[in-house]
Amino acid sequence: xxxxxxxxxxxxxxxxxxxxxxxxxxxxxxxxxxxxxxxxxxxxxxxxxxxxxxxxxxxxxxxxxxxxxxxxxxxxxxxxxxxxxxxxxxxxxxxxxxxxxxxxxxxxxxxxxxxxxxxxxxxxxxxxxxxxxxxxx
Amino acid sequence: xxxxxxxxxxxxxxxxxxxxxxxxxxxxxxxxxxxxxxxxxxxxxxxxxxxxxxxxxxxxxxxxxxxxxxxxxxxxxxxxxxxxxxxxxxxxxxxxxxxxxxxxxxxxxxxxxxxxxxxxxxxxxxxxxxxxxxxxx
Numbered sequence: 001x002x003x004x005x006x007x008x009x010x011x012x013x014x015x016x017x018x019x020x021x022x023x024x025x026x027x028x029x030x031x032x033x034x035x036x037x038x039x040x041x042x043x044x045x046x047x048x049x050x051x052x053x054x055x056x057x058x059x060x061x062x063x064x065x066x067x068x069x070x071x072x073x074x075x076x077x078x079x080x081x082x083x084x085x086x087x088x089x090x091x092x093x094x095x096x097x098x099x100x101x102x103x104x105x106x107x108x109x110x111x112x113x114x115x116x117x118x119x120x121x122x123x124x125x126x127x128x129x130x131x132x133x134x135x136x137x
Numbered sequence: 138x139x140x141x142x143x144x145x146x147x148x149x150x151x152x153x154x155x156x157x158x159x160x161x162x163x164x165x166x167x168x169x170x171x172x173x174x175x176x177x178x179x180x181x182x183x184x185x186x187x188x189x190x191x192x193x194x195x196x197x198x199x200x201x202x203x204x205x206x207x208x209x210x211x212x213x214x215x216x217x218x219x220x221x222x223x224x225x226x227x228x229x230x231x232x233x234x235x236x237x238x239x240x241x242x243x244x245x246x247x248x249x250x251x252x253x254x255x256x257x258x259x260x261x262x263x264x265x266x267x268x269x270x271x272x273x274x
Binding site: 001003005008012024026028049051075077078079081082092093096122124 | 138139140141142145147149154155158161162163164165185186187188209210211212213214215216218219229230233234235259260261262
């Protein structure tokens with residue numbers, strides 16, 4: 001079961017300029033900043049109620065997000081749904097015929113456990129499952 | 138103040154095929170279906186906790202969503218933040234230098250009042266404000 005939209009992921013060229021838009025102009029609270037080497041990004045989280053905006057900027061030109069930016073320019077990159085038991089969700093979706101990029105959860109931002117579905121299974125929407133770390137929301 | 142992510146808008150070629158993915162495979166509850174002539178779309182809403190997924194399919198080839206699909210293919214189209222007082226938010230954002238496509242709210246899906254910001258002001262992310270109709274969430 002997906003309990004809420006955990007976050008939308010937005011690919012940006014310049015993290016600090018984008019933070020100004022979301023933090024200062026939109027008045028969202030910046031709550032976290034982290035380099036996620038495994039995903040090749042520097043990322044921040046901003047709270048919107050119980051949901052988040054995740055701004056992601058590439059660490060280098062060979063990263064997935066750099067390639068996304070080169071092809072599409074900045075913009076909406078992915079959506080993450082929050083789940084309570086990520087292994088159970090991976091099993092349920094796989095049984096439903098969804099192709100998972102991650103057959104096992106891996107570590108995402110702020111200690112979460114995450115798994116991505118393949119966009120070919122999701123009508124071209126890069127879709128993530130997120131199980132937050134205990135104590136996070 | 139943005140109180141939550143109201144919905145993510147996903148542009149699709151075929152509404153019924155996409156409903157199968159979100160309703161059957163993702164197990165989200167389909168709660169609304171509507172033709173929004175003003176925006177040139179047929180749209181459905183599915184609940185994800187207190188958030189929604191909005192699937193939108195174009196009514197004809199001259200609509201904005203048809204042009205989006207021709208250029209980008211199906212995928213993430215916009216994000217909508219929920220607000221309690223849309224006129225106050227339009228005024229606040231305009232004062233902050235954000236360019237609004239809609240300087241006054243107009244009617245959106247399920248009786249909501251909505252206003253879009255110009256993507257040139259939002260780092261290429263089509264961003265909507267949504268004030269739900271009374272009784273909706």
